[in-house]
Amino acid sequence: MLYIFITWLILILSLIILAQGIQKNSEDGGELVYKRWSGWLIGLFVVGSVPLGFALYMELRGGYIGANIGLGLALFFTWGLCAILLCVALIIWVRYWYKRNRVE
Incomplete structure (x- = not known):
């Protein structure tokens, strides 16, 4: 059961990193892109969480006791x-750093 929670936390962290990268890249375009x-x-969070919820x-x-193939x-x-x-x-963060260093 601990593996399920750790995987769920990794999913949340990866989505937070992705969201921060999208928000940083859309600062010049405004709030609409974000x-x-x-x-x-x-939607990606739901797609990743549904199998984990079912496995839990x-x-x-x-x-x-036995092999749990669904898990x-x-x-x-x-x-x-x-x-x-x-x-x-x-890729998104590399684009952000490239654009930031190119402007300066």
């Missing part, structure tokens, strides 16, 4: 989503 992306970020429910409900698939899917989100956040 508001447009906030719906996508909420199955973990708390089932008391059998493994939920964690694998969420880790993949976190990796993709962190790569996108890295």
Whole structure:
């Protein structure tokens, strides 16, 4: 059960990093760009949290000893989503640093 909570925290942190990068890049364009992306970020959070919520429910409900394939698939899917989100956040932050250093 601890793995589920740790994975959920990693998902939240990756979305926060991505949101901060989008907000930094949209400072010159105004608040409209960030508001447009906030719906996508909420959707990505839901997509990542639903498998974790189901895995947590199955973990708390089932008391059998054995391989829990659903838990493994939920964690694998969420880790993949976190990796993709962190790569996108890295690209966004590199663009921000490039634009900031180019202007100065």
